[in-house]
Amino acid sequence: DAEITQSPRHKITETGRQVTLACHQTWNHNNMFWYRQDLGHGLRLIHYSYGVHDTNKGEVSDGYSVSRSNTEDLPLTLESAASSQTSVYFCASSEKGGDSDTQYFGPGTRLTVL
Amino acid sequence: AQSVTQLGSHVSVSEGALVLLRCNYSSSVPPYLFWYVQYPNQGLQLLLKYTSAATLVKGINGFEAEFKKSETSFHLTKPSAHMSDAAEYFCAVRSRDDKIIFGKGTRLHILP
Numbered sequence: 001d002a003e004i005t006q007s008p009r010h011k012i013t014e015t016g017r018q019v020t021l022a023c024h025q026t027w028n029h030n031n032m033f034w035y036r037q038d039l040g041h042g043l044r045l046i047h048y049s050y051g052v053h054d055t056n057k058g059e060v061s062d063g064y065s066v067s068r069s070n071t072e073d074l075p076l077t078l079e080s081a082a083s084s085q086t087s088v089y090f091c092a093s094s095e096k097g098g099d100s101d102t103q104y105f106g107p108g109t110r111l112t113v114l
Numbered sequence: 115a116q117s118v119t120q121l122g123s124h125v126s127v128s129e130g131a132l133v134l135l136r137c138n139y140s141s142s143v144p145p146y147l148f149w150y151v152q153y154p155n156q157g158l159q160l161l162l163k164y165t166s167a168a169t170l171v172k173g174i175n176g177f178e179a180e181f182k183k184s185e186t187s188f189h190l191t192k193p194s195a196h197m198s199d200a201a202e203y204f205c206a207v208r209s210r211d212d213k214i215i216f217g218k219g220t221r222l223h224i225l226p
Contacts, residue, residue, distance in 0.1 A: 094212070102160050107156060108156070
């Protein structure tokens with residue numbers, strides 16, 4: 001069965017370190033998204049991609065970067081982790097076009113920055 | 115710009131009682147609206163969606179939502195709550211460029 005996976009599921013790091021969160025989907029979807037979830041804020045979009053070599057900034061992109069070198073993967077990098085980036089991160093993917101509104105979510109990565 | 119507002123960050127209902135989770139939307143174009151559910155320690159999954167066909171939309175697990183243009187609402191209901199319905203529910207609207215804009219969520223508590 002097709003799926004979307006994230007790794008690691010839990011990560012503790014220190015302020016100033018570079019961290020990369022992996023997202024891998026086997027749906028063959030063109031669209032991929034990264035969100036962060038924080039109490040009182042719901043899900044906020046960090047970055048998204050509509051295809052290979054395409055990346056776009058979301059509403060909370062500062063301090064984060066992504067790259068899309070193939071269809072299956074969209075890794076999220078925190079260049080220099082800050083305590084404000086402690087959060088739960090979700091990756092999602094969707095079809096291009098007609099069914100693009102149905103997003104399939106990964107299980108999440110809980111990141112703690114000390 | 116499209117947006118959604120969920121009324122009540124926490125809602126408690128007794129097992130067997132009616133569930134009503136409120137969502138109002140703002141959109142300059144006919145909206146595509148959704149409800150997603152998040153069970154503890156899991157990602158979100160689609161519960162149901164409105165895409166301008168029938169105004170009453172049926173979803174999984176006995177949930178349904180009614181699109182009311184005059185009230186700009188898309189409230190989620192279930193006639194009889196079950197303990198397994200305890201979760202966080204997100205209303206969402208699709209933007210012009212295929213992004214999904216989520217509300218802040220409503221946590222549903224089921225009282226025995």
